[in-house]
Amino acid sequence: MRRLKATISYDGTLFAGYQVQPGERTVQLEIENVLTKMHKSEKVKIIASGRTDARVHATGQVIHFDTSLSIPLDRYEKALNVQLPRDIRVLSVEEVEADFHARYSVSGKRYRYIWNCEAQQSPFRRNYTVETNGVKPDIEKMQAAAQYIVGTHDFSCFCAANTSVVDKVRTVQSLNFSWQGEELHMVIEGNGFLYNMVRIIAGTLWEVGIGKRDAQELEGIIASMERGKAGKTAPAHGLYLEKVFY
Amino acid sequence: MRRLKATISYDGTLFAGYQVQPGERTVQLEIENVLTKMHKSEKVKIIASGRTDARVHATGQVIHFDTSLSIPLDRYEKALNVQLPRDIRVLSVEEVEADFHARYSVSGKRYRYIWNCEAQQSPFRRNYTVETNGVKPDIEKMQAAAQYIVGTHDFSCFCAANTSVVDKVRTVQSLNFSWQGEELHMVIEGNGFLYNMVRIIAGTLWEVGIGKRDAQELEGIIASMERGKAGKTAPAHGLYLEKVFY
Known part of the structure; x- marks a missing residue:
């Protein structure tokens, strides 16, 4: 074997x-x-x-x-x-080695989330990006909000309610936004992620980017440890599991 | 109205x-x-x-x-x-105007054909490009072959057998190859195209690109007016109707 x-x-x-x-x-x-x-x-x-x-x-x-x-x-x-x-x-x-385990040996993961901000919709990216109908968020504000997330925190506020995980402390090593043409990419690396965590972070920072929330609110959202304080869960089809670290 | x-x-x-x-x-x-x-x-x-x-x-x-x-x-x-x-x-x-007709008023069309020559297959481009399993053709040879096609010719050799069209003379204004990363694009413009014409041209020039045929053979293929002399019909999912001219 x-x-x-x-x-x-x-x-x-x-x-x-x-x-x-x-x-x-x-x-x-x-x-x-x-x-x-x-x-x-x-x-x-x-x-x-x-x-x-x-x-x-x-x-x-x-x-x-x-x-x-x-x-x-x-x-x-x-x-x-x-x-x-x-x-x-x-x-x-x-x-x-026989003691390698794809789940238990994980030391970290990187995810990517993609929004397509083209004004004119295309039929070709519909399953691979989340379309914003031409809305272009302010990525400096999103990046400012990201700074509250980077680090070691109890991320209960970014965890879907239906989970059996007890310890919700995780470390986010980096969280960066960049434009690739008219597509906005969010790349997040951490030692572990709670259920729906990346999508809830994407949805919350999107709300910052379009001016619905201030970047500084993130501090209070995280401290509250309440899912209800954070933003909506961003759609699944914008999310990519990009790398698993061992 | x-x-x-x-x-x-x-x-x-x-x-x-x-x-x-x-x-x-x-x-x-x-x-x-x-x-x-x-x-x-x-x-x-x-x-x-x-x-x-x-x-x-x-x-x-x-x-x-x-x-x-x-x-x-x-x-x-x-x-x-x-x-x-x-x-x-x-x-x-x-x-x-009331006399505009989407079909009868056409003065020309532009099509694009895309091959994906990445060595490592991706699940994301499978419906949008034709994958070559890492085979990279010689585009100088393909471009040399293209020169025999540009111009006004009877293109019977590039027309699928099951067609009712009688006059098979068409003018190809341009036919160009270029690399976009590891994707090979063929762009063809003409005043009209026969049934499957772009896909048969793509399939024939592909055979030139991988060394199965010489570029100069195109002259004889066109002169023969026989579909059987040309190459295979390239797959449908690599083809894009890009622009219609009026």
Whole structure:
């Protein structure tokens, strides 16, 4: 038995999310189906760094699984890509120690959130960016608000209510905004993220960017530890899991 | 009654093509449904510059239709976009003379064809470019071959067999290749195009680019007037109708 770590990318548009759910098309299910076929129907289970919700994308999700097959790694990658649907791609496969765990060994993650601020809507970016109907926010204000978030805090205010996690203290190492043409990108890195945390941060800082809130309000929002004080949860299809650090 | 000209864009991925076909989702059907609803069930028919096949995209298709509604043009555009599915967008609406005809008044068209030559496949461009598995063609050879196509010729060799068109003489004004990052773009302008002509040109020049044919062969292919002498028809999803000239 070898333990393999695979870095994968997926277009979340047509998935009900990462994790297997009865009757739904999920990323985990598609990959496990291919691996099980490769292992002559011996069931193979994969573990990811974490789940992603329906319509959320990944450009650098990481999974691990154990395999009894002795195919070379580059052929393993090709064999997976040939059989996987085109909205999932395996970017790399490497052999890791038996104690590597895609979820428990994570030391941090990077996410990207993209708004498309073009005045004229395009039919081509609709599933990959959140369109703002031409509204262009003030990114200096968003960046000013971001400074209250960077650091180690109890992020209860940015955590969806339906979670079983008790300790909500996390460290955000960086949170930066930049324009790429008419698309606004938010890139956030941290040691761990609560359920919906990136999308609630995106939604709250968006409200700062369009002048609905002041940047300084963030201090009070975080201190309140109340989800209700923060802004709306930004839509799923603007979010990308970009990198998992180990 | 006013005659309106609308410039539209669509993501061809989920359409069985432009033209209405029984039981299929088409661009024409979606637009006519919205217009008919806006006209209180009085049936409105639209005419396009020409049809596009299943999975072919448009960034500048043009249609015309007659309307009894007296809404201002900017509100007309918004009303259409609010009701249309997100994979069709109206880019502009203008009033034209009663003798304007989206098909018969066409003086030329511009198409774009895109190959994605990244070595590592991505799940995000699969419907919008033709992936080459990292193969990078020689665009100088493709450009050399293009010179045989530019000009006025009988293009029977680049016309799909199943066509009723008799006169196959057309003028190609320009045909240029360029790299945009790792994507190869072919842009072709002409006074008119036969059925599948751009895709057969793309497929034939691709074969020149990867060394399967010499650039000079194009002279004989065109002179033969035989479809069988040219290359394969390139896939539909790499093709964009970019501009219609009047």
